Amino acid sequence: MAGLSIRGLTKAFDQVRALDGVDLEVPDGQLVTLLGPSGCGKTTLLRSVAGITDPTEGGIWLGDRRIDGVPPERRNFGMVFQSYALFPHMSVFKNLAFGLEMRRLPRSEIRKRVAQALHLVDMEAMAGRLPRQLSGGQQQRVALARAIVIEPDVLLFDEPLSNLDAKLRDSLRDQLRALQRRLGVTSIYVTHDQVEAMALADEIVIMFSGEIVERGDPVSLYRRPIFRFTAEFLGRTNVIEARLDGDRCRLPWGDERSVENPGIDDPAGVAIRPEDIAISTANGSDPHGEIAERMFLGAGTNYVVDAGGVRVRVNVAGTQNDLIDIGTPVRLTPPKSLHLLRRGRHGSAEALA
Numbered sequence: 243m244a245g246l247s248i249r250g251l252t253k254a255f256d257q258v259r260a261l262d263g264v265d266l267e268v269p270d271g272q273l274v275t276l277l278g279p280s281g282c283g284k285t286t287l288l289r290s291v292a293g294i295t296d297p298t299e300g301g302i303w304l305g306d307r308r309i310d311g312v313p314p315e316r317r318n319f320g321m322v323f324q325s326y327a328l329f330p331h332m333s334v335f336k337n338l339a340f341g342l343e344m345r346r347l348p349r350s351e352i353r354k355r356v357a358q359a360l361h362l363v364d365m366e367a368m369a370g371r372l373p374r375q376l377s378g379g380q381q382q383r384v385a386l387a388r389a390i391v392i393e394p395d396v397l398l399f400d401e402p403l404s405n406l407d408a409k410l411r412d413s414l415r416d417q418l419r420a421l422q423r424r425l426g427v428t429s430i431y432v433t434h435d436q437v438e439a440m441a442l443a444d445e446i447v448i449m450f451s452g453e454i455v456e457r458g459d460p461v462s463l464y465r466r467p468i469f470r471f472t473a474e475f476l477g478r479t480n481v482i483e484a485r486l487d488g489d490r491c492r493l494p495w496g497d498e499r500s501v502e503n504p505g506i507d508d509p510a511g512v513a514i515r516p517e518d519i520a521i522s523t524a525n526g527s528d529p530h531g532e533i534a535e536r537m538f539l540g541a542g543t544n545y546v547v548d549a550g551g552v553r554v555r556v557n558v559a560g561t562q563n564d565l566i567d568i569g570t571p572v573r574l575t576p577p578k579s580l581h582l583l584r585r586g587r588h589g590s591a592e593a594l595a
């Protein structure tokens with residue numbers, strides 16, 4: 243087993259630079275998710291690693307072996323795509339055996355390995371079926387088994403859960419994560435779904451327009467992103483233009499807070515996650531604003547509050563609180579210390595939503 247190193251990877255199509263000097267390390271056995279809006283170059287990066295696309299510049303290493311230039315079938319990488327891409331006329335067993343027959347393994351070994359791989363994805367009972375006799379989720383589990391049966395050095399996933407309905411997506415996501423951990427295969431997982439990215443990743447890499455915006459483990463990238471783009475793409479956030487004074491800031495509705503990272507260049511505003519701000523009815527004290535919108539979601543309630551001329555999203559978790567009516571004067575309690583975001587070239591991700 244070995245890690246992957248991608249250095250200076252550039253891919254130019256006629257008009258577009260789909261990738262523009264991407265550097266990326268995937269440590270041995272880890273799973274990195276590539277997250278970004280449609281067209282930012284995720285698939286092109288994955289296909290370059292797989293060897294299906296030839297990069298214009300740059301190199302790819304597996305451990306200390308340079309692999310760009312090695313044909314795809316000799317890279318020993320397993321791939322799972324959005325469309326299940328099983329061979330339609332072959333049984334589940336044959337779909338898995340195919341890659342092993344290509345490698346000229348003995349028949350008994352092939353039978354053993356296929357059975358093991360199908361067992362891992364809980365599909366042993368389906369070995370004799372054709373793909374069209376399976377549901378989408380089952381087909382995707384077979385595709386996963388086919389990717390791992392070759393004992394790959396690297397696993398590559400391109401939005402493998404996008405075609406499945408929400409419940410199935412969640413359960414398959416959890417199975418996939420458990421399997422990747424257990425096998426310890428170095429993996430790249432492409433998605434445009436931020437929940438998926440956070441649930442699966444050892445590290446998340448945010449991409450925009452052929453470049454990496456920033457990267458980090460899910461917790462620090464969610465809590466303390468550098469750029470506004472990241473904060474808005476990874477979940478939702480309020481970006482509030484506050485008046486800055488040293489390590490203090492004054493919010494539009496009058497409250498003051500400390501800033502945990504004062505003095506950054508090119509500030510776009512302070513980030514306040516909707517789930518980190520508390521809300522209470524003003525009850526005679528000076529209100530900060532009033533409820534403009536309310537959405538009851540079962541597990542919680544989302545509000546939009548008009549406060550000091552800005553619209554602030556507030557999410558209240560749980561079902562134990564009384565719902566607050568539209569028009570009610572309220573007070574807001576943001577966290578004690580706020581995180582300042584940089585504007586950056588990528589600007590706001592809200593516009594893309």
Ligand SMILES: Nc1ncnc2c1ncn2[C@@H]1O[C@H](COP(=O)(O)OP(=O)(O)O)[C@@H](O)[C@H]1O
Nearest residue numbers: 255256258260279280281282283284285286287
């Ligand atoms: N074969 C191709 N020919 C021309 N342009 C392409 C080709 N493949 C991808 N592109 C362009 O490269 C950019 C990145 O595409 P892609 O890697 O598919 O993005 P993503 O997977 O993030 O949606 C897009 O602008 C896309 O239109």
Ligand SMILES: [Mg+2]
Nearest residue numbers: 281284285286
């Ligand atoms: Mg894509």
